[in-house]
Amino acid sequence: MSEDEKAPESAPEEVTPAAEPAPEYGSEDVLEDVPPTPPAPRVKARRSPWNRGRDRVVAALIAVGVVAVALVVGATSDSAATDRTESAPPPALPMAPDKVPGSMAEIWSAPSGATPVPVVAGDSVATADGGEVAARDPLTGQVRWHYTRDLPLCTLDTVWGRLNAVYHKSRNCSEVTQLDPATGRITAQRNGNAELGTQLVDDGSHVTATGKTLLTTWRDDLVQSAEYGQVPALVNAGKQPRTGCTYGTVAAASGKIGVIERCPGDPADRLTVYKAAPEKDDEPQVSFSSVLAGKRARVIAMSGDVTAVVLPDQKLLVTYNGDGTQRAAYPLDVPAGDLAADPPSGVEATTQTAQNVYWFSGSKVVALSRDDLSPRWTLSSALGPGTTFAQQLVVPIKGGLAVLNENDGSTIRTVGVERRGYQGPVRLAAAGPVLLEQRGPTLTALK
Secondary structure, rough: OOOOOOOOOOOOOOOOOOOOOOOOOOOOOOOOOOOOOOOOOOOOOOOOOOHHHHHHHHHHHHHHHHHHEEEEHHHHHOOOOEEEHHHOOOOOOOOOOOOOOOOOOOOEEEOOOOOOOOOOOEEEEEEEOOEEEEEOOOOOOOOEEEEEEEEOOEEEEEEEEEEEEEEEEEEEEEEEEEOOOOOOOOOEEEEEEEEEOEEEEEEEOEEEEEOEEEEEEEEOOOOOOEEEEEEOOOOOOOOOOOOOOEEEEEEEEEOOOEEEEEOOOOOOOOEEEOOOOOOOOOOOOOOEEEEEOOOOEEEEEOOOOEEEEEEEOOOEEEEEOOOOOEEEEOOOOOOHHHHOOOOOOOOOEEOOOOOEEEEEEOOEEEEEEEEOOOOOEEEOOOOOEEEEOOOOOEEEEEOEEEEEOOOOOOOOEEEEOOOOOOOEEEEEEEEOOOOEEEEEEEEEOOO
């Protein structure tokens, strides 16, 4: 026992008065002379309003109506119009080879019209076509799980280790479902206002849906963090910096979004960079906004605080610092036809490696340093930007693949690939020992 628990030694004993002796059993008269309570008067029970036959029929009709409404709502709800399966997490993919093989051939292909680039998520590759998102084994193309709705897909991408599927409903691409690529489990859902033709741009922490008049940005739980432009169902007016503008190309990096604006009253295009997560989601925080030296401008890449913009009329690639000041300007040798119009989705064809950012102009690949986005070298006769596969840079070219030195763009070797007459742009991605090619609406796996 602790000292606090010990009773004081000199404390007097508590004195309890002695109890009175209890009366002997049976000696107390517990019954008083109380007159008996008269019985309660009989009350006639109220007749139930549902005792008549007509009332029972009405009640039955109401019950049938409730069931019918429930069935109609269930049959027309989003869940009823969704078919989905789940799976156990897949096994790990085999490692990629030490170097790009000397020959590669098609091992499978699948329709994937809603993916602008191959979507590799974990140890699976995802296709998106019609209303179906399917996770496939990269080695066989076998479907591991699928998520299918009776709505057409707008686009699909992967970020945060999850898949974001955007569906077209009503007038725009408003339905977003986030899926675990390993199992097909739904991790988040949201309704939004993304425009038709949207593509998702991410910087690793936030995703932005592109559009001609509205850009919307979400964080990893699909909660909106920013909106920029013409906001539907506007609640608080005067929050957007400009009105009446249309948007060109969009890029993102380091928690910021860069966009080309074309606004009434401006003599030329405008470059605006704003935060992906402002203090209030309906009030953009603009880092800078500057009118450029020409029209038909295109923001092609962002890296850190540096933004690269192409000015077609001046034939220049211009870089800007985080405060909007011009950093440098470089001559640009790209065919005029490559820059005649913005890409339909508002996103340039770019990829990144540890060393460089690769921009595909439409016929050439321009390698930009990740440090300051300065041009390093250019490859002609390309079909798309490069990617890292088997620890080497691989770029799609006519008739196959070019394996290049990242430092100077010199060709190490070429690998022939049969594309069955397809001659359009090709986007690449790697999944272990498999190289994936997005050829228009078809995804093809090579090994």
